[in-house]
Amino acid sequence: MNTLIKQFTLFVVLTLFTGMAAVAQQSDYQIQQDFRTEYNELLERIDQATTTEALEEIEEAINDLEDEYEQHADLIDASSNPDSFDGAISTLRQTHASAVESISTIEDLNDQIEDLETEMEGVKSRLDQLSDERTTLQQQIDASTENEARQASLIRQYRENIEERNLFVSNFLGELLSKYQSMDSAQQQEISEAAGRLEENPIDVIKNVINEYINMMDQSSALMAPDYVSMKAQHGYFVEVWDSIGEQLVNTFAPENPAQTQEEVDQLLTAWQSSITNNLWGSIRTSFSENGVELAEFNSSEEFFNALNSYLDGSIETSVERNSEEDYDVYREFNNFWSNTVKAEWGEMFIEGDILSQSQISAIDMKLDDWRDEAMPTSNLTFILLIVSIAVIIGLIVLLLTRKSGESKA
Structure with missing residues (x-):
């Protein structure tokens, strides 16, 4: 009887031990399978993500997966899975970074x-x-x-x-x-793909x-x-x-x-x-x-400059020959239009638009000075020279008197 009881007890113990071992083995297998399942799900989520917000949520899930299964790292390493625990987590993070x-x-x-x-x-x-x-x-x-x-x-x-x-x-x-201007071909390609x-x-x-x-x-x-x-x-x-x-x-x-x-x-x-x-x-x-200025026909910047020069040359020649008040009035009309309209209002646009260059405008100014000298009536010129001469003489007299006064005091 005692022998039978002992045999029964031994059978029960062995059965319980075997069952517990099987349960433990099944539990380990379940952990390995659960880890692999969650790992694959995260890889799929990364692949399907279309926004950085979605990837931020996935990054948190990767952290949670690592925290949850880190205590079972040896068990996961011992499985037939191709990646170790650390390798799997590293793969998830690298794939996630590339997607980001x-x-x-x-x-x-x-x-x-x-x-x-x-x-x-x-x-x-x-x-x-x-x-x-x-x-x-x-x-x-x-x-x-x-x-x-x-x-x-x-x-x-x-x-x-x-x-x-x-x-x-x-x-x-x-x-x-x-x-x-500084955009490279890679940037051009990126925008080109979306520009449609x-x-x-x-x-x-x-x-x-x-x-x-x-x-x-x-x-x-x-x-x-x-x-x-x-x-x-x-x-x-x-x-x-x-x-x-x-x-x-x-x-x-x-x-x-x-x-x-x-x-x-x-x-x-x-x-x-x-x-x-x-x-x-x-x-x-x-x-x-x-404005009273009849220029020869022109259809380019060069022809325009030549037409201006031709007009001024002819006007200067006329003034040399006649030297009349009428010629001086023509000069003043041209000078007024040239100075107050062409140069003052249009000058910058002429230069920017390649109509006349600054040097060409200066050349016209110089010819205008020559025209003024030739166009001014001689009678007026004589009077002006007389006034200038008198002013010079008066200035010299004042200077001499000042010096003599200074010498007397000394």
Whole structure:
């Protein structure tokens, strides 16, 4: 009986021990499986993440996984999994870091595109507003031909609108220049891949601006010589900016046909130049004519300078021959127009627009001095010399008396 009890007791103990060992083994296996499951889920979450916010949550989950299973590191290392515990955590962190870098780049690019879209919308809106104002002013100018005072006021507003437009466009070009001049090919490629979302990109705006300038040149009746001179300077700056960043812009915003797009803009700039040329020289000649100066025909900067020289040479020669009061009046009229209008109001635009250089303006000034000397009537010159002589004599007498007075006191 005792033997039977002992055998039964031993059987129970062995059974309990075996069961406990099996339970322990099953528990260890479950830990290994749970770790692997959570590990794979985190890898999948990283792969599917699309925002940095989602990746921040995943980073916390990685930390939690490490904290939870760190005490079972040896058990996980002993499993048949290809990675050790530390290796698995390291893989998660490296994969997470790579995803953060990639998604951050995408988010930065999206921000750039959104900012660019907002900027282009703002530029287009302002240009449309200026165009609408200009159209309205042109209609009012055409309808006010019988009221000279009102028409003059409207023309002044029209020219102010053009000046405002030129300044706005110049600022826009300056911003493009600073933004894209130093952009490398990798940055161009990044923006290019997302630029298709833009309704209007910088190249579209540039084309619209040039077309608007061409229409303005061909259709406006309110433009005068200084407006065309200002437009020539604006065109020169436009070409300068396009030559600097045109290639970067077409590679960024027209990657499918960059050469064709660049040629289209080049052709528009050429058409704009032709439109300016067709109006500029005639308007300058008309302005001189309206102030009593009839210049020979000219159609370029060089021809304009030659026409001025020819006019002055002829005027000087006439003054040498006649030396009349009438010649002096002609000189004074030309000098007044040249000094107070051409140089004072147009001089800077002439230089910026490559109409006349500073040295050419100085050369005209020197010839004007020669003309003045020859045009001044001899009788007037004699009188002036007499006055100067008397003043010199009086000055000498005063000087001598002063010295004698000083010597007497000494």
